[in-house]
Amino acid sequence: MEFTLTEDRFVETMRTQAEIGGTENGGLHRLALSDADKEVRDWFYERMERAGLDVRIDEFGNMFGRREGTRDLEPVLVGSHLDSQPYGGIYDGALGTIAALEFVRELNDRNIETERPVEIVNWTNEEGSRFQPTLQGSGVWAGTLDVAEQYAVTDEDGVTVEEALERIGYKGDHPAEPATDYDSYLELHIEQGPYLESNGKDVGIVTGIVGLTWGEITFYGEANHSGATPIHHRSDAMVAAADVVTQVRRIPSTLGERTVGTVGSVQVQPDSINVIPGEVSFTYGFRDANAETIREAEKRVLREAEAAAEREGVTFEHEDRASADPVYFDDRCVDAVQQAADELHYDSMEVFSGGVHDATHANEVCDAGMVFAVSEDGKSHTEAEYTSWEDCYSAANTLARAALKLATDDV
Numbered sequence: 501m502e503f504t505l506t507e508d509r510f511v512e513t514m515r516t517q518a519e520i521g522g523t524e525n526g527g528l529h530r531l532a533l534s535d536a537d538k539e540v541r542d543w544f545y546e547r548m549e550r551a552g553l554d555v556r557i558d559e560f561g562n563m564f565g566r567r568e569g570t571r572d573l574e575p576v577l578v579g580s581h582l583d584s585q586p587y588g589g590i591y592d593g594a595l596g597t598i599a600a601l602e603f604v605r606e607l608n609d610r611n612i613e614t615e616r617p618v619e620i621v622n623w624t625n626e627e628g629s630r631f632q633p634t635l636q637g638s639g640v641w642a643g644t645l646d647v648a649e650q651y652a653v654t655d656e657d658g659v660t661v662e663e664a665l666e667r668i669g670y671k672g673d674h675p676a677e678p679a680t681d682y683d684s685y686l687e688l689h690i691e692q693g694p695y696l697e698s699n700g701k702d703v704g705i706v707t708g709i710v711g712l713t714w715g716e717i718t719f720y721g722e723a724n725h726s727g728a729t730p731i732h733h734r735s736d737a738m739v740a741a742a743d744v745v746t747q748v749r750r751i752p753s754t755l756g757e758r759t760v761g762t763v764g765s766v767q768v769q770p771d772s773i774n775v776i777p778g779e780v781s782f783t784y785g786f787r788d789a790n791a792e793t794i795r796e797a798e799k800r801v802l803r804e805a806e807a808a809a810e811r812e813g814v815t816f817e818h819e820d821r822a823s824a825d826p827v828y829f830d831d832r833c834v835d836a837v838q839q840a841a842d843e844l845h846y847d848s849m850e851v852f853s854g855g856v857h858d859a860t861h862a863n864e865v866c867d868a869g870m871v872f873a874v875s876e877d878g879k880s881h882t883e884a885e886y887t888s889w890e891d892c893y894s895a896a897n898t899l900a901r902a903a904l905k906l907a908t909d910d911v
Contacts (some may be wrong), residue, residue: 503606503610503612503900503901503904504606504844504897504900504901505599505602505603505606505893505896505897505900506602506605506606506609507893509602509605510598510599510602510892510893510896511889511892511893513547513598513601513602514590514591514594514595514598514889514892516543517540517543517544517582517590517594517598518590518594520536520539520540520543521534521536521537521539521540521584522590523587523883525587525883526590526883527587527588527589527590527882527883527884527885528584528587528588528589528590528592528594528883529584529586529587529588530582530583530584531583531584531586531627531629531630532583532624532625532626532627532629532630532631532636532664533561533583533624533625533630533631533661533664533665533667533668533670534630534668535668537582537583537668538668538669538670540582541561541563541582541622541668541670544563544582544597544601544622545563547601548563548565548601548620551565551567551601551604551605551608552567552608553565553566553567553604553620554566554567554568556672556674556679557670557672557673557674558641558672558674558675558676558677559647559671559672559673559674559675559676560624560636560637560640560641560647560650560661560665560671560672560676561624561625561637561665561670561671561672562621562622562623562624562637562638562640562641562672562676563621563622563670564619564620564621564679565601565604565619565620565621566617566618566619567604567607567614567617567618567619568617569613569614569615569616569617569618569907570613570614570615571615571616573615573616573617573683574616574680574681574682574683574866575616575617575618575619575680575682575683576614576616576617576618576619576682576683576684576685576686576903576906576907577619577620577621577682577684577685577686577862577866578599578600578603578618578619578620578621578685578686578687578899578903579596579597579600579619579620579621579622579623579687579858580593580594580595580596580597580600580621580622580623580626580687580688580689580857580858581593581594581596581597581622581623581624581625581626581627581637581858582594582597582622583624583625583626583627583629584627584629585627585629585881586629587882587883588627588880588881588882588883588885589690589879589880589881589882589883589884589885589886590885591690591873591880591885591886591887591892592689592690592692592880592881592885593626593627593689595688595689595690595873595887595892595895595896596687596688596689596899597620597621597622598896599688599895599896599899599900600620600621600688600899601620602896602900603618603620603896603899603900603903603904604618604620606900607904612904614904614907614908615907615908616683616906616907616908617907618903618907619682623635623637623638623641623858624636624637624665624670625637625661626638626857626858630655631653631654631655631661631664632653632821632822633645633714633821633822634822634856635824635856635857635858635860635861636650636653636661637676637858638858638860638861638862639861640676641676641677641678641861641865642678642861642862642864642865643677643864644861644864647676651665678865681866682865682866683866683867683906684832684833684866684867684868684869684906685833685859685862685863685865685866685867685868685869686833686836686837686868686869686870686871686899686902686903686906687857687858687859687862687868687869687870687871687899688870688871688872688873688895688896688898688899689853689855689857689870689871689872689873690872690873690874690875690880690885690887691704691851691853691872691873691874691875691878692854692855692875692878692880692881693851693854693855693875693878694875694877694878695849695851695878696849696851696872696873696874696875697874697875697876697877697878699849700847701847701848701849701874702841702846702847702848702874702891702894703841703846703847703848703871703872703873703874703891703894703895703898704848704849704850704851704871704872704873704874704895705834705837705838705841705848705849705850705851705871705872706829706834706837706850706851706852706853706859706869706870706871706872707828707829707834707850707851707852708789708826708827708828708829708852708853709826709827709852709853709855709856709857709859709860709870710758710787710788710789710826710852710853710854710855710856711787711788711789711790711791711794711823711824711825711826711827712785712786712787712794712822712823712824712856713785713786713794713795713797713798713820713822713823714783714784714785714820714821714822714823715783715784715785715798715801715818715819715820715821716781716782716783716784716818716819716821717741717744717781717782717784717801717805717816717817717818717819718779718780718781718816718817718818718819719737719738719740719741719779719780719781719805719808719809719812719814719815719816720737720778720779720814720815720816720817721734721735721736721737721738721740721776721777721778721779721780721812721813721814722734722735722776722778723769723770723775723776723777723778723779724775724776724778725774725775725776726773726774726775726776727774729776734776734812734813735776735812735813735814736776736777736812736814737777737778737779737780737812737814738768738776738777738780739808739812740780740805740808740809740811740812740814740816741766741780741782741808743804743808743811744782744801744804744805744808745763745766745782745784747800747801747804748761748762748763748784748786748801749761749763751786751797751800751801751804752786752788752797755788755793755796755797756788756790756793758788758789758852758854759786759787759788759793759797760786760787760788760854761784761785761786761787761797761801762784762785763782763783763784764783764785765782765783766780766781766782767780767781767782768780783821784801786798786801787854787856788826789826789852790826791825791826794823802818805818824856824860827859827860827863827868829859829863829867829868829869829870830867830868830869832867832869832906833867833868833869833902833906834850834869836869836902836905836906837869837870837871837898837899837902838850839902839905840897840898840899840900840901840902840905841898843901844894844897844898844901846894846897846898848898851872853870853872855880857870869902871895871898871899871902872895873887873891873892873894873895873896874887874888874891874895875887876888
């Protein structure tokens with residue numbers, strides 16, 4: 501059966517969601533549990549109800565819409581997230597959520613019944629920018645994260661997740677756990693990397709997701725006058741931190757072709773041009789498809805911190821922020837995505853995701869798979885993020901056809 505989404509409606513729905521929290525530079529500023537997030541949630545809730553879905557909100561704000569099947573079987577779950585990075589792009593996350601909505605709309609328009617029920621989902625706080633950790637809603641749902649502990653997490657203003665959920669009216673009545681056994685989970689996302697574009701492909705068949713480790717290192721030196729203090733009398737926390745920051749960039753090249761390391765946030769005290777820094781904190785992250793490689797990267801950065809502290813006469817503390825092992829998707833879901841791309845005559849290739857996604861946690865509950873859309877220049881988490889509507893549509897069709905296969909075949 502030929503099954504593709506209605507292209508004009510799909511593009512228009514994507515454009516509509518992008519207006520909610522949209523920026524002057526064509527990006528998106530829609531942080532988790534903010535006013536803009538409430539607005540897009542209200543909009544999405546209404547669209548799910550219009551599509552005839554049975555909508556439920558769990559206690560962590562995860563939004564589900566269920567379309568019944570013809571048989572009492574485990575559902576196929578499809579979706580992603582609607583929150584964004586600060587001044588991020590309009591495709592990251594939202595593309596997968598809108599594609600899921602358009603999938604059920606197309607089923608309705610064509611009067612197609614599926615043996616398995618189909619559920620679509622918008623996960624709470626995938627990005628982990630306002631509240632950490634990332635993948636928070638799906639992590640609680642899958643049982644990887646404790647709901648009480650995550651309720652107590654605060655943003656930089658001291659607002660807890662629970663308070664933010666209550667303020668916007670999305671602390672739901674349903675338990676934050678699977679409402680039933682699930683057959684499978686599919687997610688569409690932009691690649692956020694250069695491989696599809698550089699290889700001239702239409703869509704990506706995702707075979708797994710890298711693991712990661714996030715941490716924070718704080719060096720404690722002695723604040724002092726920047727002019728009157730001789731170099732050999734200094735305990736400069738910034739120099740020690742700078743040495744380790746450089747190593748976070750260099751360590752990956754000694755470990756693997758796809759290993760990456762990033763320092764994304766630095767805080768300096770007292771943060772004055774005329775004062776030797778007495779305290780410097782920075783976050784770091786390593787990612788790779790191999791768990792042992794990630795652990796080795798962390799061991800090395802801590803050795804570098806010890807050496808830097810000794811050289812500069814300072815002390816340091818280390819805090820673990822988050823960790824996740826690599827995920828390898830089940831062949832059944834990978835094959836469904838591959839078959840869908842082939843039947844639609846899209847040129848595809850297998851890829852391993854360099855970013856983490858909610859499918860990481862969904863994979864703990866059921867078989868999971870993902871589709872990637874082409875990212876122009878590999879840009880994401882920036883207003884310059886761009887995927888053409890043609891590439892968005894190709895990936896959305898691949899997702900929809902694969903989900904239809906899972907909901908009707910091999911039952």
